[in-house]
Amino acid sequence: MSCNGFEKFSLDEWTEAEFAKHIETCESCRIAMEQDRKLLDLARSRKTNITAPFLWPRIETDLQQQRTAILKSDNYHRWFFRIAAILVLAIGISMLWFKGQNKQQSPLLTESTLKKVEQLEKDYENAINELEALVTPQLSQLNQELMLLYRDRLETIDAQIEQCKEALAMNPANAHIRSYLLAALRDKKATLREIIALTTT
Amino acid sequence: MTETDIVQQCQQGDIAAFAALYDVYHQPMLRVARDILHNKQDAEDAVHITFVKLFHSIRHFRFQSKFKCYLFRILSRACYDILKKTKKQRTENIDHISQHIEQHTDLKIQLEEAIKNLPERMRLCFVLFAVEDFKLTEIAEITEMTLGGVKSTLYQARVRLRHYMEI
Ligand SMILES: [Zn+2]
Numbered sequence: 182m183s184c185n186g187f188e189k190f191s192l193d194e195w196t197e198a199e200f201a202k203h204i205e206t207c208e209s210c211r212i213a214m215e216q217d218r219k220l221l222d223l224a225r226s227r228k229t230n231i232t233a234p235f236l237w238p239r240i241e242t243d244l245q246q247q248r249t250a251i252l253k254s255d256n257y258h259r260w261f262f263r264i265a266a267i268l269v270l271a272i273g274i275s276m277l278w279f280k281g282q283n284k285q286q287s288p289l290l291t292e293s294t295l296k297k298v299e300q301l302e303k304d305y306e307n308a309i310n311e312l313e314a315l316v317t318p319q320l321s322q323l324n325q326e327l328m329l330l331y332r333d334r335l336e337t338i339d340a341q342i343e344q345c346k347e348a349l350a351m352n353p354a355n356a357h358i359r360s361y362l363l364a365a366l367r368d369k370k371a372t373l374r375e376i377i378a379l380t381t382t
Numbered sequence: 383m384t385e386t387d388i389v390q391q392c393q394q395g396d397i398a399a400f401a402a403l404y405d406v407y408h409q410p411m412l413r414v415a416r417d418i419l420h421n422k423q424d425a426e427d428a429v430h431i432t433f434v435k436l437f438h439s440i441r442h443f444r445f446q447s448k449f450k451c452y453l454f455r456i457l458s459r460a461c462y463d464i465l466k467k468t469k470k471q472r473t474e475n476i477d478h479i480s481q482h483i484e485q486h487t488d489l490k491i492q493l494e495e496a497i498k499n500l501p502e503r504m505r506l507c508f509v510l511f512a513v514e515d516f517k518l519t520e521i522a523e524i525t526e527m528t529l530g531g532v533k534s535t536l537y538q539a540r541v542r543l544r545h546y547m548e549i
Contacts, residue, residue: 191537192530216544223493223549224512231412236426237404240433244397247437251395324438 187213251326258330265337272341276348276358288356298359305366312373319380331376338372341365389449393441400433407450410514411457417509418461420498424468431460451523454516458506458524465502489549496546500539507532508539 187210190200204211290298320328345362349355385406391399408429415425435456443452497505506525510516516524522532 188537191540192533213544216549217540219549220493220540220543220547221512223489224508226490227417227493227513228413230409231416231422231425233408233412233422233426233429236408236412236429237401240404240430241397241401243430243434244400244437247434248395248397324442 184209186210187217190214254326258326261330262333262337265334269337269340269344272361273344276344276361289354290356290359295354295359298363302359302362302366305363305370309366309370309373312370312377316373316376316380320376322380323376327379331372334372335369338365338369342369385449386445389440389443389445392436393443395437400437403436403453404433407453411454413513414454414506414509415457415461417494417497417513418458418502418505419464419468424464428457428460428464431463432457435460447523448520451520454510454524455526461506462502489547492547493543496543499546500542503527504535504539504542507535508543511536 184207186195186200186203186207189195190197190203190210195203200210200214204214320331323331342362342365345358345365348358349362352358383402388399388402392403411429411432412422412425415428416422419425419428432453436453439456443449497508500508503525507521507527510521510524511518518529518532518536521527521536522529525532527535
């Protein structure tokens with residue numbers, strides 16, 4: 182029957198001193214240890230250089246291409262935010278126009294429709310609050326470019342929502358502004374869902 | 383310049399810094415990949431994929447673990463991905479391994495054939511430990527195993543190799 186002394190030594194259940202004492206009397210463990218040393222010496226002889234002269238040039242070319250792609254996408258993001266900023270400004274100006282100029286001409290919601298729209302807005306806001314609680318800790322899991330992209334997109338939408346709410350405080354039944362607000366809330370919910378999908382895949 | 387400096391430069395996207403990392407690590411990476419994949423071209427592909435993945439992920443490296451362990455963890459995953467793709471071919475090859483081992487009188491070639499016969503994770507642990515002199519704690523970090531798991535896997539690997547080679 183073979184002894185498990187070498188196994189105990191290998192799994193650190195026995196100290197070196199305990200094992201050294203053991204092999205004074207156990208031939209099978211002494212042989213196992215010698216064979217193991219021979220195996221490890223042989224394994225160490227595999228530590229020789231492998232020639233691969235074309236490997237780094239291949240990698241370097243690839244890394245340069247990846248870097249160019251990232252720089253291009255950074256440029257794209259910069260343009261994306263410029264356009265988003267212009268849109269926010271345009272929406273803000275149109276809100277002021279609705280507020281000041283168009284009180285009479287703008288279609289007004291009836292009381293019952295207004296209640297329905299307000300309920301819909303509330304539903305969106307509740308859903309957004311729940312999604313935001315999930316997204317906030319996950320945002321840092323995205324790579325830096327995506328994180329910045331989404332953070333800026335959310336800030337842009339929040340600015341739209343704020344402006345709509347300000348305008349509605351003066352003119353709550355204005356159908357145009359209500360529809361802008363609903364669109365912005367819908368956009369925010371969809372964006373939060375996108376982030377969750379990205380961080381859970 | 384320390385390795386930390388080089389890694390920080392890599393985090394800024396400096397390709398010369400990646401070249402410096404390549405100089406230090408490409409030989410052990412190639413050897414580990416070769417012993418997992420049994421094929422030099424696949425090993426080169428694994429190292430290539432590792433550097434591309436590293437290029438994208440290195441900005442998230444927070445120096446909480448050894449960089450070497452982080453790098454070899456990416457490498458081992460790249461190797462497993464390549465293995466998955468070539469699994470069918472590999473299974474066919476394994477059928478003939480025992481035969482090859484007996485045929486070779488050169489112990490080094492016997493060992494190479496015997497390593498091929500080990501399960502993937504056992505192969506990785508053995509090569510990191512016995513060929514590349516990684517510490518047990520480093521192997522645990524790379525393979526995401528417990529220290530006890532690594533010790534036990536290494537013991538099993540050595541028993542199997544001694545058995546295959548009859549040394
Ligand atoms: Zn014994």
